[in-house]
Amino acid sequence: MKLDELKDLNPQQLKAVKTINGPLLIIAGAGSGKTRTLVYRLAWMIEKGIPQKSILALTFTNKAAREMWLRICKLTGKKLKGLTVSTFHSFGSKILKNCIHHLGYKNNFSIYDQVDKTALIKEVAGEMSFSPDSIDAYKVSSLFSKIKTGLIEWDHSNDQYRSLYREYQAHLKVYNAVDFDDLIILPIEIFGKYTDVLETYRNKYSYIMVDEFQDTSNCQYELIKLIAKGNNNICVVGDDDQSIYSWRGANYQNIMQFERDFPDVREIKLEQNYRSTKNILSVANRVIMHNRNRKEKSLWSGLDRGSLVEGHYPKNESDEGSFIARTIKSLHAREDIPFHEIGVLVRTNSLTRYIEEAFLEENIPYRISGGTSFFQRKEIKDIISYMRVMANPDDDINFLRIINRPRRGLGKKALETIRTIADSKGMSLYSAMSAIRYAYGSPLPEKIKHSLNEFLTLIEYYREKLLSNRNMADTLSSFIDSIDYQEYISLEHRSKPKLARYKIDNIKNFLRMLEDWEKDPDNMDPSLYNYLNRITLITRDDIDDNDETGKVNLMTIHSAKGLEFEVVFLAGAEDGIIPHARSLGDGEDNIEEERRLFYVAITRARKKLFISSCLKRRYMKGLMECSPSPFLSDIPDELISFFKGEEPVDSSEANDYFAALKEQFKR
DNA sequence: GCATTCTGTATTTTT
DNA sequence: TACAGAATGC
Numbered sequence: 001m002k003l004d005e006l007k008d009l010n011p012q013q014l015k016a017v018k019t020i021n022g023p024l025l026i027i028a029g030a031g032s033g034k035t036r037t038l039v040y041r042l043a044w045m046i047e048k049g050i051p052q053k054s055i056l057a058l059t060f061t062n063k064a065a066r067e068m069w070l071r072i073c074k075l076t077g078k079k080l081k082g083l084t085v086s087t088f089h090s091f092g093s094k095i096l097k098n099c100i101h102h103l104g105y106k107n108n109f110s111i112y113d114q115v116d117k118t119a120l121i122k123e124v125a126g127e128m129s130f131s132p133d134s135i136d137a138y139k140v141s142s143l144f145s146k147i148k149t150g151l152i153e154w155d156h157s158n159d160q161y162r163s164l165y166r167e168y169q170a171h172l173k174v175y176n177a178v179d180f181d182d183l184i185i186l187p188i189e190i191f192g193k194y195t196d197v198l199e200t201y202r203n204k205y206s207y208i209m210v211d212e213f214q215d216t217s218n219c220q221y222e223l224i225k226l227i228a229k230g231n232n233n234i235c236v237v238g239d240d241d242q243s244i245y246s247w248r249g250a251n252y253q254n255i256m257q258f259e260r261d262f263p264d265v266r267e268i269k270l271e272q273n274y275r276s277t278k279n280i281l282s283v284a285n286r287v288i289m290h291n292r293n294r295k296e297k298s299l300w301s302g303l304d305r306g307s308l309v310e311g312h313y314p315k316n317e318s319d320e321g322s323f324i325a326r327t328i329k330s331l332h333a334r335e336d337i338p339f340h341e342i343g344v345l346v347r348t349n350s351l352t353r354y355i356e357e358a359f360l361e362e363n364i365p366y367r368i369s370g371g372t373s374f375f376q377r378k379e380i381k382d383i384i385s386y387m388r389v390m391a392n393p394d395d396d397i398n399f400l401r402i403i404n405r406p407r408r409g410l411g412k413k414a415l416e417t418i419r420t421i422a423d424s425k426g427m428s429l430y431s432a433m434s435a436i437r438y439a440y441g442s443p444l445p446e447k448i449k450h451s452l453n454e455f456l457t458l459i460e461y462y463r464e465k466l467l468s469n470r471n472m473a474d475t476l477s478s479f480i481d482s483i484d485y486q487e488y489i490s491l492e493h494r495s496k497p498k499l500a501r502y503k504i505d506n507i508k509n510f511l512r513m514l515e516d517w518e519k520d521p522d523n524m525d526p527s528l529y530n531y532l533n534r535i536t537l538i539t540r541d542d543i544d545d546n547d548e549t550g551k552v553n554l555m556t557i558h559s560a561k562g563l564e565f566e567v568v569f570l571a572g573a574e575d576g577i578i579p580h581a582r583s584l585g586d587g588e589d590n591i592e593e594e595r596r597l598f599y600v601a602i603t604r605a606r607k608k609l610f611i612s613s614c615l616k617r618r619y620m621k622g623l624m625e626c627s628p629s630p631f632l633s634d635i636p637d638e639l640i641s642f643f644k645g646e647e648p649v650d651s652s653e654a655n656d657y658f659a660a661l662k663e664q665f666k667r
Numbered sequence: 668g669c670a671t672t673c674t675g676t677a678t679t680t681t682t
Numbered sequence: 683t684a685c686a687g688a689a690t691g692c
Binding site for chain 2: 113537
Binding site: 350353 | 683
């Protein structure tokens with residue numbers, strides 16, 4: 001790295017880059033060039049001769065990890081070798097791959113995502129004859145998360161699920177499976193029990209860097225602290241104002257805790273915002289000001305005042321959609337703003353639908369990040385389930401998913417019989433089936449036994465091939481043909497041939513992606529296990545989009561974190577949506593988090609910000625009266641102009657105008 | 668025993 | 683609206 005490149009940095013950033021040894025806390029406000037600083041810092045370290053393999057950089061998403069990797073490559077002009085840039089979860093899975101045997105699992109373990117986890121809870125609850133309506137699998141699942149990560153303890157309010165939890169854990173073990181929480185918790189457990197293992201990791205990673213520190217959970221912090229305590233070279237970067245993942249266990253107070261855990265910490269604040277105009281930044285500051293639990297900071301912008309933030313009140317969600325679509329069209333045509341420099345942000349995934357409709361209507365190219373991920377689609381999950389079972393036959397959850405898909409005449413009754421046998425021996429379904437496969441006096445009818453046998457033979461045949469073969473995509477493709485999967489899809493959706501076609505295309509795409517991954521020369525370990533672990537941890541945003549340019553970005557505020565756009569539309573800024581009604585239940589902390597969410601949305605914008613709040617909105621079946629988000633009234637009049645259709649409204653009239661509008665549409 | 672159709676219900680954010 | 687579970691039909 002040439003020294004003059006460091007001239008691009010301001011004094012605080014420069015100091016952050018050059019402070020390599022000892023604990024370092026960087027408080028980086030929105031748009032303060034955080035990623036840039038981190039990338040320079042890593043490049044600087046490499047330049048200073050620190051071996052790449054001793055550096056561990058942890059990010060929040062795979063996308064961020066990939067971007068950081070690319071930017072370091074570009075900056076250093078070197079091929080990176082041995083540097084670890086990964087997410088907490090994939091880092092955890094790598095540790096487990098190496099040492100999970102200490103805990104009695106095999107290293108071909110499956111990773112259960114939310115869907116699998118829920119399925120397992122239902123399965124176990126069924127076996128234990130919990131009444132079906134006493135189980136809200138989603139709620140129970142988040143309870144289990146909190147218990148497992150030590151966020152809450154068993155008490156009288158949740159004691160009824162204690163036995164269920166025990167069984168849940170026992171089943172995971174039998175299935176040789178771990179859930180997302182285990183990816184962090186089990187490494188901690190191993191480190192606690194086997195200090196020599198911990199020592200290895202401490203020696204290996206003498207320099208640690210954590211991005212988005214405000215979004216780390218207690219146990220993620222615990223894990224990283226364990227490793228960092230060896231050398232004390234740990235740098236964490238975060239902004240408590242942008243902590244928006246507390247519902248997933250994130251604890252922004254880790255920032256304060258960090259100061260206590262590492263008393264000799266050096267602290268650097270990045271407060272100059274390079275992204276937004278003065279106006280937009282003031283709006284953001286005025287909003288976040290109302291939060292009580294935050295570290296004091298004063299973000300400032302050296303850029304122009306810029307135009308005022310615009311507030312719009314469309315009469316319903318389809319009006320809002322077409323307002324956004326029309327405005328985008330004119331911005332594109334008159335001001336030459338490229339589509340990909342425009343972001344449309346919403347609080348919930350479901351809100352994207354209306355906007356999508358408007359985009360389709362007006363022929364605006366867009367891309368959505370959010371909704372169901374590619375890998376969550378039914379047809380793809382089926383194929384992946386087959387792969388999972390081949391990788392880890394004890395994985396009952398995935399086994400159950402595929403055993404009768406396509407139909408093999410193995411229904412409820414047959415499975416119940418096998419389940420009973422499996423449970424009596426404490427085995428997985430697959431092991432139980434293998435055991436009774438050739439046994440005399442089997443409890444199963446001949447016909448069932450026959451198709452079971454056929455099924456097992458098929459799985460074993462391809463398991464062998466997939467594990468030894470270098471060409472998984474081809475093998476898988478012939479496997480899919482051999483079970484007539486396409487036929488099955490067409491038959492399932494015979495009334496909607498278009499849908500069937502689409503699903504089949506998805507599978508082809510999946511195979512193509514697998515092939516690309518396998519043939520990538522940079523891929524060190526193109527094995528089945530590696531692939532499966534990887535795609536389980538991949539999220540919706542991580543899929544390579546072959547052409548990201550020329551498309552408007554439509555996404556939730558959560559997935560917009562870390563991004564920026566020339567123009568931002570914040571749609572659905574209504575009370576009940578942001579702050580979301582469901583988030584407000586208990587505690588004042590929740591409203592603060594919603595406010596941070598609003599803050600994150602605002603600070604994505606560089607030059608223009610539009611906020612719209614519908615007067616009425618279709619909700620479930622009916623039409624709902626809406627009020628503007630209370631956060632809107634935190635914005636002082638001189639920073640925002642409200643619009644009536646295309647005409648600006650005097651700010652003093654804005655409130656009256658709103659009331660009048662409401663009256664008008666009441667009928 | 669299995670498949671299809673129907674009904675009803677629940678919709679926050681995601682590694 | 684979209685999906686899961688129940689009821690009904692084959």
